[in-house]
Amino acid sequence: MKITKLLILAGLVLLLGIGTAGAADTIKIGLMAPLTGFAAADGASVLNSVKLAVERVNSQGGLLGKKVELIAYDDRANGKEAVAVARKLIQQDRVVGVVAGSYSTPSRASAPIFEDEQIPFVAAYAVHPDITKAGNYCFRNGFLGMVEGKSAGFVAVQMLKAKRIALLTSDNDFGRTLAEGFKAYIQDYAKGAKIVYAQTYPFKEKDFKPYLSKIKEINPDLIFASGYYFQTGPILKQAREMGIKTQILGEEGADSPKTMEIAGKAAEGFVIVTNLNRDDPRPEVQTFLKEYESRYKIQPDMVGASAYDAFMIICDAIKRAGSTDGKAIRDAIAGTRNYRALTGEIKGFNDIGEVVKEVQVQIVKEGRFHNFGVVTDMNLITP
Amino acid sequence: MQLFIEQLLNGVAMGSIYALITLGLALVYGILRILHIAHAAIYTVGAYVGLFLFKLSGSLIIGVAGSMVFCALLGVGIERFVYYPLLKYPPYVPLIGSIAVMLAIEELCRLVAGPQILTFQAVLPFPQFQIGGITVSSTLTAVYCITALVLLLLWYITSKTELGLAMRAVSQDIPIADAMGINSHLIVSLTFAIGSAIAAVAGSLVGIYYNQVYPTMGTVPAYKTLALIVVGGLGSVPGAVVASLLLGVAETLLIGYANIPLPRDALAFIAMIAVLMWRSEGLLGSR
Incomplete structure (x- = not known):
């Protein structure tokens, strides 16, 4: 009796697994942010901003003919939590790229895991040098400390x-x-x-x-x-x-x-x-600032804008690569030139994966x- | 010299805040001999309720008074439903219960009010002083005046009223106090109510002082006040006040003059260890 029950359970689990793996009609991009804990205000800003980015991409027809789906998890700005969340993003959700919308400690802890799986990883605003040193698949849109x-x-x-x-x-x-x-x-x-x-x-x-x-x-x-x-x-x-x-x-x-x-x-x-100039005259920046404030009733900030950019950098790379293959996306990110981001014009990324742009x-x-x-x-x- | 006086003023303000938070703990230990860790959670709740009522009514007095009432009830509730049923067990059982209550209340604050820092933008109507080159800001004046007022009231209650007499009787021996016709359980509840109301004042004051209210604001006070009542002499209210003031001044002077790599919180525990080793009854405690 017990064995039948176990078998049924195992079958169900397998079915579920196939179910999620089969539903690949969206492109999944992961987001890690400190949604609770001492850094929760930053986490909220990151999530709100990236949601706007997702809407923007999808309203313009998505990527490669598919909708983009955001998978956001809370890392509580904690290294251990970040490792667990990273594994979940890789094994359960099978994301094609990840935005690290979190602090240095969790971003440092999770970067090598994505590097091993060859999943492009863009840190939005964390400043620690080790994040990009984890390998070729790790980039940073914020400034190095x-x-x-x-x-x-x-x-x-x-x-x-x-x-x-x-x-x-x-x-x-x-x-x-x-x-x-x-x-x-x-x-x-x-x-x-x-x-x-x-x-x-x-x-x-x-x-x-x-x-x-x-x-x-x-x-x-x-x-x-x-x-x-x-x-x-x-x-x-x-x-x-x-x-x-x-x-x-x-x-x-x-x-x-x-x-x-x-x-x-x-x-x-x-x-x-x-990283963010509020008086930037470019329309994309002003639209973002206005839309953010009218929707969330709070002023947008640098962490949110940086996470928005990190997300868009991945999307832009997928578009240029014409593929969701990890290596193709990585090469496309590394080849980014003069990209018009909210946080200023990105001249490109250097060999380590550090952004080159002006400081506001x-x-x-x-x-x-x-x-x-x-x-x-x-x-x-x-x- | 000017710098020294300024640092002294800062230190006394810090010590006053420690004293306000520690008072309730000392009162409760004095009467029930339990370590009331959850007192720090009441302090957090005091800040939240004070902020909520202040925003609702626009009056700081209503906010703080309402918060005092709420916290007094909360304190009595914890005493009735957590400590009282556990009193028949060894003292570590109520201690564990207390830690559980502390964590539960902290998480509840997070769930209800959210994890982010809220700001408590109230103006404390106190004057600013300028003596020589030294500025005593209005927030410092507020901390001094409110602490002095609370201490005066508490001193009056404990040493000049029948309630105070009953509190002392109960703290010495509950069965004898009962035999003398004192309703000792009522006195215990009243002690919790007074201690918790003071915690509400402390929570609101600290919330305004730093302009920050957040769920984990009680974590550091939870263990620091513990060290303070040990240093002051377990259960001794004057001892707790003296220890708090001394620690506030010592921390501030140490930060101001010696660039010590230790975080300031360590000092309280160094003092506690020293007291336990050389004067286990505490500064003003009796054996």
């Missing part, structure tokens, strides 16, 4: 004319890499500028007053805060409350409407280096990010 850190150094010294600089760094991969890039720029390019205070703070820090009191006494020209919106937002708020008027410079981790929500008026005049500089005015400038120096932006 060093590139962004150096660009921040350029903005501090050249655009904001700072001579004495304080660093407040979030103690994780992201914050530390950015601070390294920043220091490298000061050392190599800015002889007149000096770092007068450098301090890392624990990831879960909420009370920045002890650091800020110290900074207040040193009275630098500029504070470079490398961290996420839930860190830089409170830094802005607490600094202004304490009467510190020093210019504060951030980066893409603070590129979120949540920064302004947390800091309120204290965010005015805050400058960031990032934004400033907060009346609670919104606006254009402040662009870093175009090829010495700085070439990874």
Whole structure:
């Protein structure tokens, strides 16, 4: 009796397997994003943006005559979770390409798995160098931490004319890499500028007053805060409350409407280096920004736009390759030239899989990010 | 010198916040001898309910008062339905129950309010001071005043009223207190209500202070307050307050002057280990 039951069960499972494998009338593209956990606001932004991208592709007739289907999973910005999700995307869903719309830790953990299966993998905004080093199938549409850190150094010294600089760094991969890039720029390019205070703070820090009191006494020209919106937002708020008027410079981790929500008026005049220019005059960018805000009732941000681009880069490659074969898509992505993405024109990808494009500089005015400038120096932006 | 005074002010504010969260825990330990981990979850709920009522009514007073009532009821509920039935078992059983309640409430907050950080945009109507070159911002003033008020009220209740007398009697010996005609179960419930109402004030205050309310905001306080009541002397309310203030100041000064690689949270546990090794009754506890 037991054996018959088992046999029936096994048969059912097999049937189900055939069922999904047979239903290949769509092209499946995977998405990993932190939909829950501390990074959930970024996860929501990623998913919302990629959904818009899917609609756009499908309304224009899909790819190779088929509809595109998005398979999105939650990796909770956690490495272990990301590995499980990666296996699910490969074995159960048989996706042809993957957008890593998540942080460095989970993206780093899952990149080698997709590399082994020869499935093209495009990291949207994670900054860690190891992601693209996993192999030929791994690309990045966001900036490498060093590139962004150096660009921040350029903005501090050249655009904001700072001579004495304080660093407040979030103690994780992201914050530390950015601070390294920043220091490298000061050392190599800015002889007149000096770092007068450098301090890392624990990831879960909420009370920045002890650091800020110290900074207040040193009275630098500029504070470079490398961290996420839930860190830089409170830094802005607490600094202004304490009467510190020093210019504060951030980066893409603070590129979120949540920064302004947390800091309120204290965010005015805050400058960031990032991946998305809100004042980009190109119609595709303005359409995206308007459509996003009208649909989701919140301002779009850099993580969402980067994930949208990562998804579109894969779609564009499938179209040019005329195939869903992993190697063909990979070669097409590697051959991307002068692609008009939301986050600026992508000049191409280098041998490691790093994007080459200009770094955007934004400033907060009346609670919104606006254009402040662009870093175009090829010495700085070439990874 | 100016920097030192500013750091001291920051430290006292941090310590005041620790004290507000720790008070309830010390009260509960004093009367029932259980480690009430779920107290930190009540603090989280306090922030959420305060924020919700504040958004609904537009009044911070209604928000905080409503949150105090809600949390008092929640605290009494936990006491009646979780701790009371478990009191006959060894103390680790209510402790495990408490951890379960803590996790359940945290997850519930996530499911109801969502995982993202909410902002608590209320203005605390307190003045800002400028003495010499030192600025005491209005949020710092608010933290000092509210903590002082809560401590004063608590001191009055515990040492000047009959309720306070009954609380002390129950904490010394429940059967004897019962024999003297005190309804000790009612007193225990009232203690939970008071402790939880203070947690609601702490939650709302911290939510406004950092402008952030999120489901896991109670995680760090959950274990840090534990260290604090050990350092202060288990069950001693004044001890808990002194330990909180000392820790707040010590953390802030250490961050301000020595660039230690340790996260600040480690300090509380170093203090706890030191106390356990050399003065196991705590700063103000009695053997």
